[in-house]
Amino acid sequence: MVLQKKGLKVAASLLALSMAFGSVGFAQTDIGNGKSGYSQDQKVIARVDAARAIEHIRYLSEEIGPRPGGLQAEKESAEYIANVLKSYGYEVEFQYFPVADQYIADVSFADGTSWQMAAAPNGKVSKEDVTGEVIFVDGGTNPADFPAYTAGKIVVMPRASSVAGYRTQVDNAVQSGAAGVILQSLVGSRGNYGQTFNPSLTSAVEIPVYGAAYIQGEWLKEKLAEGPVEINLSAEHFSNLESVNVIATKAPKGNNKNTKEVILGAHHDSVVGAPGGNDNASGVGLMLELARVYKGYNTDKELKFIAFGSEERGLLGARYYVDQLTQEQRDKIEAVFVPDMVATSYGPAKNLYAMTPNGSTNIVTDSTMAAGARLGNSDILPGTFGSSDHVPFHNAGIPAALFIWMGIDSWSPLVYHIEKVYHTPQDTIEDNISPERMQSALDIIGAGLFDVVRKDVPPLNK
Known part of the structure; x- marks a missing residue:
């Protein structure tokens, strides 16, 4: 994750959840028209497995290691991700783009x-x-x-x-x-x-x-x-480097040409010298595990799984992807889910946040907050943050949100925590990965995403 010193603002989330869903018994409450409820969430959370996701982290961070954008190791990462997605039955393409020396x-x-x-x-x-x-x-x-x-x-x-x-x-x-x-x-x-x-x-x-x-x-x-x-x-x-995005597509069950598109995307590169276990093999592991589970279900929307290259060099892969889209293609995208650093074991980073660049809510934040409420999972909170691959989509008018574990100590002055070892050689499974945090992220993001691709998600206050 490209992390810059930017403002970060988190809403009074527990109060908001209490007002939206009630303070008692919301764990199995259907949201909106009732098509998406606790029983539907179980189709995802009963099947997602943190151990499988962590095995992807292991391969990327240990077998390949540091994956700087544009270098051979990043291409090896892309090949691994593509082969996993192909093994699940997805059609996969590579999107190459130039990057600096x-x-x-x-x-x-x-x-x-x-x-x-x-x-x-x-x-x-x-x-x-x-x-x-x-x-x-x-x-x-x-x-x-x-x-x-x-x-x-x-x-x-x-x-x-x-x-x-x-x-x-x-x-x-x-x-x-x-x-x-x-x-x-x-x-x-x-x-x-x-x-x-x-x-x-x-x-x-x-x-x-x-x-x-x-x-x-x-x-x-x-x-x-x-x-x-x-x-x-x-x-x-x-020199003369190319970085790469890996794109897998799951067609909708219908043939309506006006069908919307939903993206789950995570960057697969790391900074120089860092094996990138949490940043961001964890996001890739989550994406691949949800791709495995979703392949067995009919979905109403076109679903794309994208591993973005060179995020650490300035969100280059996501920027390139968005820049290549026509306005018609941009308008087709209903939601973009971006997991980045979703499995840290660092204690002070105690909550999973659904972040938008300007703090606004959208279909991505609403669906995951609702999923957390239905599941009785209080990890998820809303917030404001840039510096990841959700930003180019947001700037293009496409609803998008970042998912990341952080901790907030105070508002004035603002004091927040991410793990001490991100972007370092210690970003490893041993030093920086929590199976429990990974499972929580899989449950919340997986259930929220499934809600969106199955049906339109109404506002939380409906």
């Missing part, structure tokens, strides 16, 4: 392990290894911070908070004879561990300069505490 670094150790980082475009970017012993420098903005034995060493430093500051750090390391520089990302304002980044240098330097995730810097310090550490640095400039 990538500068990817590899840091390898004597035991054969390696870490992916991001490289400075105007540092040394070469497949030719630079080998050296690691030293840790706490500071670096002052030449005196570097020990006399820096020459020939690979210097690891916590990056300065400003670009100008870390440029000074790099310049001083170069002047001290360093063979390479690894800048450790910082802990963010919400306590989130910093991700890999491409350092922006004022001018070209003849040594490799890499941007490491915060945890990678901590791991290097732990290794150094045990004894000398030698690493190999290499990097590659990838």
